[in-house]
Amino acid sequence: MTKVKVNQIFASAFETVTKTLVAVELQQAEQPVFEGEKTYKETVHTKGALDSFIVCEFSATMFEAIVKTMYGGEMPPDPELPLYINEYINIVCGRAVSALNNETNTKTRLSVPSFYTLEESICEEQGKEHETKLFYMTKYGRLQVSINYNNMEIS
Amino acid sequence: MDKTTIIVIDDSPFASKQIKDVVEEEGYEVIGYAKNGEEGIKMYSELHPDIVILDIIMPGIDGIETAERIKQMDENASIMMLSSLCDSGTLEEVRAVGVKYLLPKPWENDLLIATLEMLTKQREEGRN
Numbered sequence: 358m359t360k361v362k363v364n365q366i367f368a369s370a371f372e373t374v375t376k377t378l379v380a381v382e383l384q385q386a387e388q389p390v391f392e393g394e395k396t397y398k399e400t401v402h403t404k405g406a407l408d409s410f411i412v413c414e415f416s417a418t419m420f421e422a423i424v425k426t427m428y429g430g431e432m433p434p435d436p437e438l439p440l441y442i443n444e445y446i447n448i449v450c451g452r453a454v455s456a457l458n459n460e461t462n463t464k465t466r467l468s469v470p471s472f473y474t475l476e477e478s479i480c481e482e483q484g485k486e487h488e489t490k491l492f493y494m495t496k497y498g499r500l501q502v503s504i505n506y507n508n509m510e511i512s
Numbered sequence: 513m514d515k516t517t518i519i520v521i522d523d524s525p526f527a528s529k530q531i532k533d534v535v536e537e538e539g540y541e542v543i544g545y546a547k548n549g550e551e552g553i554k555m556y557s558e559l560h561p562d563i564v565i566l567d568i569i570m571p572g573i574d575g576i577e578t579a580e581r582i583k584q585m586d587e588n589a590s591i592m593m594l595s596s597l598c599d600s601g602t603l604e605e606v607r608a609v610g611v612k613y614l615l616p617k618p619w620e621n622d623l624l625i626a627t628l629e630m631l632t633k634q635r636e637e638g639r640n
Contacts, residue, residue, distance in 0.1 A: 378618050427526045437525065444524035447569055448617050451596020455616075458599035467597065469523070469571050 363407070364489040366460070367504055370453035371491060378448060379426040383500065386492040390499040391416070398473035399446045400481060403454055406463035409506035410485060413446055417475065419498030439472035446470040515541040516632050519559060521552030521578060522567035527594065527617065531565055534621045540628060549578035556582050556589070563631050566611075568595035568602070580609040588638060590631045594619055 372383045396414040403409045415423070424441045425432055433441060447470055454465050473479060485505035493500040518540050520528045532542045544559050546552035548570050556564060564582060568575035575593055582589045591611045595602070598616040606614045613627050 374618070429529075433525075440523070440525055444526045447524070448596040451569065451598075451617065455597055455599040455602070458601050464601045467569055469569060 363457075363487075363504060363506060364491065366456050367411075367450075367453045367489075367502065368491055370449050370456065371493070371500075371502065374445075374449045374452050375423075378445065379423050381422060381426075381495050381497055383493040383495055386494050388492060389490070390492045390494060390501050395475040396501075397442070397475060398477070398479060399442055399470050400473070400479060401446055401450050401470040402468040403450070403465050403506075404468070405465035406461065407454070407457060407465040407506055408485070409504055410481065411450060411505070412479060412503045414501045414503075415442075416498035416500070419495060419500050422495075422497035442472055443470040515539060516563060516628070517541050517543045517559070517561045518563045518565060518628075519544040519546065519552065519555055519561040520565045521546045521549065521555075521570075521575070522565070522594070523547045523570045524567070527567065531594075531624070534624060535628060538625050538628070549573035549575065549581075552578055553581050553585070557585060562590060562635060563628060564589060564591045566591055566593050568593060568597055568606075576605050576609055579606070579611050583610045588635075590635050592627050592631060594624075 375381050375383050391414060396416060397420040399413045401411050421432065423445050424438060427441045450467055454467050458465055486507045488503060488505045491502040518535060520531050520542060522528050528545050536542060543561055544555045546555045549572055566575045566579055579591050582591065592613040593606055593611055594615050594617055596617045598614060603614050615623060615627060
């Protein structure tokens with residue numbers, strides 16, 4: 358599986374699901390959309406044919422746009438915030454993993470996502486053989502995805 | 513006529529609320545929510561719902577193992593699964609534990625209701 362293919366499968370899932378689920382159009386950018394500022398973060402692992410660690414960063418306004426829409430128009434109480442953004446990432450990455458499984462006739466499973474506030478840093482090991490990134494601008498804010506993965510056995 | 517009763521086992525309040533809104537408008541009654549597999553199995557044994565709507569990716573035991581355990585308690589349990597994982601391999605795993613229906617998240621409401629209707633009909637045919 359080439360880096361381009363992994364990138365394309367995740368890009369398609371992020372763009373399609375974000376439009377369907379929260380009615381936000383993602384526009385790909387060429388360059389990183391964050392420069393050292395604090396972001397909300399979600400991480401998720403995949404295991405199986407694709408061994409990966411995925412980090413998704415949201416600007417505060419993008420995070421609020423997603424969570425607010427999923428909650429029905431307002432922000433949920435703070436303790437419930439992770440549950441909504443976790444579900445967003447679960448659906449996006451599940452869509453990508455399903456496409457990957459079908460396309461390569463292999464099996465990869467997804468972990469439960471983890472949430473990090475603006476003040477928290479990701480403490481997990483990110484070291485994998487390859488990394489591919491997606492950068493997005495929207496009218497609500499910015500989104501950046503880093504997919505760190507080891508070689509898939511199939512080509 | 514009694515309403516068909518449902519429990520929803522899903523760690524996402526977003527999914528649970530969406531399901532409740534859609535199915536109750538169609539005359540079904542959601543009688544319980546569980547946010548993980550362990551809670552869901554306990555709830556099934558206490559409430560004996562007509563139908564279980566079950567997520568796959570959850571903290572603790574996943575939806576496939578949860579379905580398997582519910583089927584061990586009650587081989588006639590009517591279960592449908594909703595998940596973002598919807599590839600052919602996952603469908604095979606779901607079928608291997610005796611569940612016929614796997615719907616993708618985000619789901620089409622019409623498809624959700626049509627699946628519930630099929631499960632309800634199959635339950636009624638099984639009773640007669």
